[in-house]
Amino acid sequence: DAGVTQSPTHLIKTRGQHVTLRCSPISGHKSVSWYQQVLGQGPQFIFQYYEKEERGRGNFPDRFSARQFPNYSSELNVNALLLGDSALYLCASSTRGTTTDTQYFGPGTRLTVL
Amino acid sequence: RKEVEQDPGPFNVPEGATVAFNCTYSNSASQSFFWYRQDCRKEPKLLMSVYSSGNEDGRFTAQLNRASQYISLLIRDSKLSDSATYLCVVNRGSNNNDMRFGAGTRLTVKP
Secondary structure (H helix, E strand, C coil): CCCCEEECCEEEECCCCCEEEEEECCCCCCEEEEEEECCCCCCEEEEEEECCEEEEECCCCCCEEEEECCCCCEEEEECCCCHHHCEEEEEEEECCCCCCCCCEECCCEEEEEC | CCCEEECCCCEEEECCCCEEEEEEECCCCCCEEEEEEECCCCCCEEEEEECCCCEEECCEEEEEECCCCEEEEEECCCCHHHCEEEEEEEECCCCCCCEEECCCEEEEEEC
């Protein structure tokens, strides 16, 4: 079975631009979470979606938004990019998104903001 | 103070050594606990969940002390393939995956 997939794998943008990152969960998984991992740090929780509804949000500015589609895939959007947004963006999926569900991570999208 | 704190290491150990990692968390309402492993420039992968009674998976033993808000991971008989960053993860959500990661502890196992 295919794991979590993310696209694109790498992306270079300039300050002020907008970016859209995409994630396809493991088949049968209905929950998707997004994380930002800055070099040398652990992943930081951005959003969780379950059945197309936002279930959780981390401490990120409103420039960050996301949505989940009927097929459970998800997009993360970041507006007005800042240099500090350069990071690895990870998507994780789980069956129901509850506290004991195992999350499986995709390979990530490496975003560089110049 | 960070919500999940780990010793960043690095830990450099010879093959066959036993190594222990510690992690503390600040939110006493945290619900579930995990250790993830992350190889260089790869995604995190679940190593094991951590239960209050302690749990073992082969060479790996995890323990949780809720009273002290402390989690540990013990690796016995280290292999070269154990070289990675080990992330302590605390889930503070009640019905969601609000997972908080430590910054990770870097382990290098040498021949």
